[in-house]
Amino acid sequence: MLSFDGTLRIKVYERNLIDCLGFNVELFGQTNGWRIYVGESRNGAVIHDTESGHLVIAGATTFGKSNF
Numbered sequence: 159m160l161s162f163d164g165t166l167r168i169k170v171y172e173r174n175l176i177d178c179l180g181f182n183v184e185l186f187g188q189t190n191g192w193r194i195y196v197g198e199s200r201n202g203a204v205i206h207d208t209e210s211g212h213l214v215i216a217g218a219t220t221f222g223k224s225n226f
């Protein structure tokens with residue numbers, strides 16, 4: 159990975175990216191209180207508030223539900 163903050167930094171990783179991140183309740187708990195920007199609707203920004211819990215994804219065919 160390359161980055162530049164006045165100095166060119168090159169990171170070399172010893173491990174590959176993992177294929178699958180298993181569900182981890184402890185890790186998931188750290189997202190309590192996050193407000194996640196989802197996108198734009200005709201009524202303005204759509205924000206998912208993890209504190210309130212649930213999010214339903216619905217939309218027209220091929221408009222990006224699975225990718226999201």
Ligand SMILES: Nc1ncnc2c1ncn2[C@@H]1O[C@H](COP(=O)(O)OP(=O)(O)OP(=O)(O)O)[C@@H](O)[C@H]1O
Pocket residue numbers: 217218219220221222223224225226
């Ligand atoms: N934000 C985006 N910007 C541009 N292209 C996108 C975006 N989101 C999805 N796409 C592209 O649109 C196509 C359809 O996306 P996706 O399969 O996520 O839609 P879907 O709503 O799940 O469709 P379906 O209703 O058929 O299940 C894909 O080719 C995808 O790469």
Ligand SMILES: [Mg+2]
Pocket residue numbers: 223224225
């Ligand atoms: Mg889909």
